Amino acid sequence: MNLRTNTRFAIALTALFAIACGPQYRNAFSYHFADNEDAQLAAILEQLPEASQDDAPENVLGQPIAVVTTHAEDGGERQIVALRVDSGETMWSVAADAATQPEILGDVVLISTRERVIAYDLSGGRQLWAYDLPDLAYVGATRDGDTIYWSATVGALGGARRVGHVVAMDARSGREIWRHEVQGVFGQPAAQGGLVFVPWERQNIAVLDEATGDEVARLRSTDDVIAWAFDHPTGIYYGGRGVYRLTHRSVSGTRAESTHIRPPLGELPRQPESVFPDGFVPKPGTRSARGRIRVYFNPAPAADAESIHIEGDTYYFAYYRYVFAYDLEGNLRWSRILEQDVVNAEAMPHGLLTFGEQGQMHLLDVETGNDRWTQDTGLATASVALDAAGFSPGGESGETRPLRQSLNEMVVDPDNRLVAARAYAIERLAAIEDEEITRDLLDLYQQQSMPGALTEAIRESLRTRRSGAQFLMEALARRYDYLEDTQAPPLEAIVPALLEMEHAEAVPQLIHHMMDHETPARVLPDVVRAVVRLGGEDAVPALRTFLVLYHADSEFQGPVADQAPEEEGGQPVSADPEARALAFAAEGIFEHGGVEGRELLASLSVETARTHEPIAAYIQGLYQSEREAEERRAQEEEAAAQAALAEAAAEAEAALPNRLSQEQVNQTFAANADSIRECVAGELERNPRLNQVRLVFILSSDGQASELTVAPNSDPLVECMRGQVADIEFPRFRQRRMRANFVVSIRGGTEEVEGGQPAVQPLPEDAPWWAWSQRRAALRGVAEQVPAEVEPWWAEREPPAEEPEPVFAVETHECPPGLPNCNEPDQASDTQQQQGQQASAGQGQQGAQTQQGQQGQQAQQGQQGQQGQQAQQGQQGQASQGQQGQQGQAASGQGQQGQAGGGGTPWWAAAAAEEDEEEEEEEEPAPPRRR
Structure with a gap:
């Protein structure tokens, strides 16, 4: 065997040794197990049996049976006693110091002592088996088929140690089938349909396979506490202060979306932590106050699989010797005082079967609270298990006693152990809408034997009354009289009540x-x-x-x-x-x-x-x-x-808009036309050939204009416009700043004059930009033929009386490709060419002489073109020479385009230099000029 083979063999032996000696892994209670899974829950519900009527005892004898643990009296031993409910006959008894309440599980009675779990045969009381408890508290068991499942735990009420065991055992032999030990607390399990439901850590229910103990599903509550679970012929139930039924809606894990009800009982005295005994805490087998204050109810078959029905439509609340019955809306139906403290009870269709601490049994009618049946066993009872479903001994329900009467009796009951329940009776008495109740409360208040806690409760209850003021007034009119032995009225109770009644x-x-x-x-x-x-x-x-x-x-x-x-x-x-x-x-x-x-x-x-x-x-x-x-x-x-x-x-x-539209800018200028009219009129006086004034500026979000650029940029016009535009308040907008523009167009026309010259018709507004150049050339030709004594059209604007007002309009024409600044060619070039004439007069004169011939030819050809007689030469002359003539005229001494800027800056270059380089958005295209 070579080295590699030896190494592999050693590794295999080590692995086998680790598996054999290490803890055995069980497929349950893993924190990595998925919870609230639809498919898992559907499989569980499919496996559960159909709901049935709870109309017979579950024990193997099929008889109503009670198993009692007794007190030790006169130095004697404590016992476990099994008896038949209907006759009170004792079936058997054995000596045992039971620490927990007995449980009737088929043919077995299960109890626990401090050290062991013990099983007895139900029929004869013979001990079947015992199982040592590993320093844990036994919390309860259930049974399905031939197997008993029980839990023991420590740490449910606090402490550093939190351990839980759940064990499956053969019911008759006590043979262990499987077990789980985890770090966490377990509650009493429920079992049905081959499945075990184990409350775990007060938040989960682990669903285990009965045969293997493997976890097959898990429910987790996300907004409630799971304190208990129990199996019932109508299904699986779980909850805390509310009641859940296991349905397909349980997969939600929420109270609102699950099949859930909460008994509407309001605030009960010494409010129980849950409506069913806490499954994480042992049920005491000795005398204990915890077992004397309980809510009782029993599920019944529901109309459908998605609802919960309560047996007899009634909830019961037992407080030692007092029993209260409520309807499903929480209204108090009746109250009853019993002779003995209620140790345990079972809700039935006809009422509530109670077992007292001295062995007295009552079947209280569901409607009246009267005795339908009683039996006295005489047993000094510490705890008792009841299995009496379907018990119906007959008997009459009797007449209904007035609730007012029974509550008054409860208030005056001298048992001062029950002051909290007597105060609760006062509260329920004051809630009755009968004006006589006010007098009852006053009479109760003035009883000398009434404890202070109850007089305070009466005083507070009187404050809630809204009827019976006449009884308060009768008491208020009473005067203290020593000789007549008349007591002063209880003003401390009367006055606050009168105040509340106003x-x-x-x-x-x-x-x-x-x-x-x-x-x-x-x-x-x-x-x-x-x-x-x-x-x-x-x-x-x-x-x-x-x-x-x-x-x-x-x-x-x-x-x-x-x-x-x-x-x-x-x-x-x-x-x-x-x-x-x-x-x-x-x-x-x-x-x-x-x-x-x-x-x-x-x-x-x-x-x-x-x-x-x-x-x-x-x-x-x-x-x-x-x-x-x-x-x-x-x-x-x-x-x-x-x-x-x-x-x-x-x-x-x-x-506010994100930015102003051009229409909003135009409307603002139109509303402020008077403020800039003087500026335009002044510029017309200085420059009669003025066609338009263009304004480009920056608007801030508060509607103020700044950084104004004016074309033409003559100093007087710029100075005037800056002052006027700065005073204009534009609409506000959300964007921090924006660029805006406005064009003031000064329009004119020619009329028919002496000499028979025809009037020139205006072009349509949607005419292309080059049509304006053609028309201008034609107008120049017409102007040359106007008699000298007739003044040109722009001269007619000079006299104040006949001066036409400037027309404010915005160009809507987009520049063609290659001419981004086409909106200002004529005026700006006129201005710059005048500057060029001043800078180089000789060149301007030469340009004028050279251009005269071209212009004459252009005018003649242009007229022919307008009259429909253009030849190809005339069209070319108008297109080329006419454009050059448009940029330099001999009559004005202006130079050609190439000679006009001798030292001057074009208007569009100046405007471009003044644009804000920090502007976030591009300026909207300027509307086209209308010439």
């Missing part, structure tokens, strides 16, 4: 009690406050009298409000009730007494009035509080106005 008819009686020296000091502040609130202005005279009488009384000199201790560790000083009463009277006068009332308060607040300092300071504080309130109100109004402005500005900002 019963103004009580004011005269309240004023009497306010002025009566027999009125207890502790209730005097409430009386005065009620006089102020219910009496308003009508009570001011009585309040003035009360304040004047007692403002300097030594009994009324204490602090108005509670005071903190002056030194660290000292005792706080409580408010004096008499002083508080004076303060309330002063406040009522300040609010309702008008000018005279405030004058009285001002006179009492000065030092010479001998008013006690706390009262005087309180009165001064009323004025200060009013000033501060006015300041706050003004500030709030200002803040609201600013907020409204800011909101309006934000809305306006949101409505």
